[in-house]
Amino acid sequence: MKNKGNSTFRRLLPYMGKYKWSYGGLSLTMLADIGLNLTFAWFLAKVLDAAVSAQTDQWRELILIGIGILILMTITYFTDSFLKHSVSANIRNDLRQTAMSRVLRYPYAHFHSKHSGDLMSRMTNDNQTIGGACTFYLMDLIKNPLLAFCSFIYLSILHWQLALICLSMGPIMLVMGALFGKIIRRISLQIQSQKAESTTILQDILQSFMVLKTFGLEPKLFRRYQEKSDQIVSSEVKEAKIHGMANGLSALVNFLTFMIAMLMSGYFVATGSLEIGAMGAFIQLMNFLVHPFTQLPNMWANLQQALGGADRVFEVIDGPTEFNDIKEAPVADKKPSTMSVQDVSFAYEKNAAPILEKVSFQAEAGQTIAVVGPSGGGKSTLFKLLLGFYPQFQGKIQLNGEGLEDQPLEEWRSYFSYVPQETYLFSGSIKDNLLDGNEQATDAELEEALKQANAYEFVQALPEGIHTNVGEKGTRLSGGQKQRIAIARAILRDAPILLLDEATAALDNESEVLVQQALTRLMKQRTTLVIAHRLTTIQHADVILVLESGHIVERGTHEELLNRNGKYAELYNRNAEELISA
Template sequence: MNRQSPFFRLLKYMRRYKLLYACLIFTMIVGTALDLSIAWFLSLITNAAVKGEVETWPILIFLAIGMIFFIALFSYLDTYFKQKASLNVRNDIRLDTLNHVLRLPQSYYDKNHSGELLSRFTSDNQAVGEASGHIIMGLLKNPLLALCAFIYLLNIHWPLALISISIGPLMILVGKLFGEVMRKKSIILQEAMGKATSFLQDVLGASVLYKVFGLEKKISKQYQQYSTKISEIERSQGKIQGSANAVSASIATMSFMIAILVAGFFVAKGNLEVGAMAAFIQLMNYLVQPFSQLPGLWSSMQQALAGAERIFQIIDSPKEYEKLPEQGRASSFGTLTVSNVGFSYTKSENDMALRNIHFCATAGQTIAIVGGSGGGKSTLFKLLLGLYSPTIGTIEIDGRCEESMGLRKYRDYFSLVPQESILFTGTIRDNILDGNFMADETSVINAAKKANAYNFIMTLSEGFDTEIGERGSRLSGGQKQRIAIARAILRDAPILLLDEATAALDNESEKIVQDALAKLMVGKTTLVIAHRLTTIQNADLILVMENGNLVEQGTHNELLLARGRYHSLYYAQLEGEEVTEKILMDT
């Protein structure tokens, strides 16, 4: 865990752009000088007006034009450089966050909502970007401007300068007092917004469900609670910010009033020129304004650091890989051996999700895993894929475990067709190529044909270049599953895992997908979680799981003869299918 403060970690990103920040410091210094030149110009023109020096007006007009030009130029450059610095730092942090998120273990995703992660890439990242550009340069420029204005004031009238500078320590104290409170509030606000984002992400991805079940009003009330909490925190922040602004404005106004009264008194006594007083008034603005802005800038910086802290929490989380791995493919395979495997999500021996799982699969075999819901089938698949490590026992491929060969190389032996097809926004071609992005067009077409997907793809207006929408929303369930099978075919891994790949399909789609799966399984060692036991009668080995235990294993005929748990499941399912078929015939 990196214990360095978020601010110093943010500075490391900013140091990557030393030249850019050097340009920003240059524009800041020139901008400060140009600001002060207005007070000098005001003094010149006031004295010339009082003394009736009309002949100096052409020179004053020329000076005014020059000052306007340079103020506009450096204002543009300053804004441009700030924006560029902010964008660069935001981009670097965003990329580093994603590169770390891609290497997080599955346990992190199981414990944290994707919406929470999304908020780190959006609102938190935006706040950090503002801090590395406009806010940090404001925190540097305002004290510099105040210091330079104070030095200028000393040259005009040192007693007035001392009165004016008294505002500084008070403003810094206000910023410190209110800034820490704002930071704590900002962390709470970001967390609340993350929860609201998670909720919205769930809702927006389930439009069919809430429309069919009439959940609109319920969802609206739930989101109202999230929104109300956010509003309450923002309202509290507003009160704190308002209090800080009110205190700083009162101090600034009081200091300004005192200084003006004293300056007017000295002019009345003849100890100060009118032009000097005009310059003094302008300089007072440059002294008061920076200090009055400091509490707000400091508060914004605290809010940005709260966002940075949330981002760095992710970056500090333990990861699976040191570097992003390359896509690979295992060419040969002998045996997969699972030896006395036990597993607990909580690492407690009293809370085991799997106990004493043992079997061996050789090249080309088909192994079916059956059992009721909660039996541990999906957990076993997670262990086989290296998403979790066994708490007890070992899983070995050709005598080597995941630790000895490396996680990425271990996973190269596997391909997966899940129950619910996981597709990315993009084209059909993009999703098939995820199986092997080095494959040529011919290989993509052949994979689609083997997956029984080619014909429906070619009926689409854009063919393989058809955009499938979010999670494949423009495709039917069967079409999505065939794309997933084509992806697995292109991967050509020696071990294939099928997680109830046809469970969510209608009968017609199931037949098409089952035919595609049969082609995919040729020459592969296949482990299949089966919901329909009639489809696995020819499996080389059937594992029967119940409550995390392997209660039976054998072939279909052996298990039926044993008249145990598999026998009960098989005939109960047959009876259920017969009843369903009879009901359908009667209707």
């Protein structure tokens, strides 16, 4: 195995070490299996000798021995299979959880640089291959040489010249295993990467079904998926050829050795230097000596393929993290908080034009600050900075006089509740999603939150009420219904600072009225920052910031900004005309 494989296997050792008692059991079943195989060869010799010499008085004893061997083999194989599957499942589970813990702690920027389909493939397809490397392939690679060695000792006792003939094929098989294993690992990594790419295409299709239907993208997306699928088949056929060559050459060496040994052992029996029972035992033992070598190329290739999957899973585990451990977020002080943003500048990439430049404002406890401006002005980026998604910015952001760098991210984010324009609900029931805001909420608190969010009536009208499954991303609810559930979730979180990102922009007029009423209740006794699309909804904001090209170009109340007849007045009048024409 190359250095890469050695490094990967060393990284698997701590996961395997958790199940050392199971590996101890596997070691015992391995030794028992080797002993039973040798015992069976001895038993075959006894049967043949008794048959040739017509010793019928031995049959009762031989039958009892045979039954004993069968019982022990059954117990050994059952225990061995159970332990291998159990350890394999547990190691895969540990790696899945380690990888998921890492993904959940990814910085926002790193997570969005990866396609979710690729991550999904690594945590499912690639993870599935790892169990074999830690149990089946590993134990076979240990057992087979031991079985071959013990068989060689036994063969040497029976007839050392024949034993040497069989052993001479071993080096040939070792060279073949190393050669084919290296090639197959490279191809298997390519296949796993191609499968990950096909998974990303599939996920794009499943997540955009309405868009692809509307734009008639079925032919284009099918061609894209078909091309990737054909690439997978091409690589798998190439892998099959290598496997075929390895198995074919192994079989050739295996049968050649078998034929030579058969002819020579038959000759020695004919010349009287070997008994017929010993010949039978020899043929059985020869399989135990040659077979491990013939299986070596295939086992080595499978191990390489499994380690290739482990490489990809460890790449997920090696990703950067925002914090060290996943733990319950602290509960923030429920009093309205003061927020200060001082000379904040930010660009997504080095040497790129800044998205925000020298942005400063103060949000006093309980105030509502509205942020308006044309698309691309930096409004959503500002929210991401406030939530600590991009900590590498210039300037200062403080809550109650403490900076983002002065406290853990989990504690910082506990001060915020967020209602986005495109609401995301997790698969599960309405109650499950509400409890995401506060896991300790009582049924009475859930009911009150739904009432404040103008969601209680429609939830009660559903066949299963609060236990209704919302579907993937909440697809079983309308946009307005999802938004009101999100507001109820934010009410239950009861954080002192509320971020609203154009929360009514995508709704019809009736839904907007209901959602706006719910938002007004939610904003009470909270420090609120609102990104507004419909400017008529933020007339009562304490301060309105007009953000354009990363700069605050105007600030003031609604009346003050209208009287200035500047950028805000222009945006407001245009927005009013759009509403009238609609």
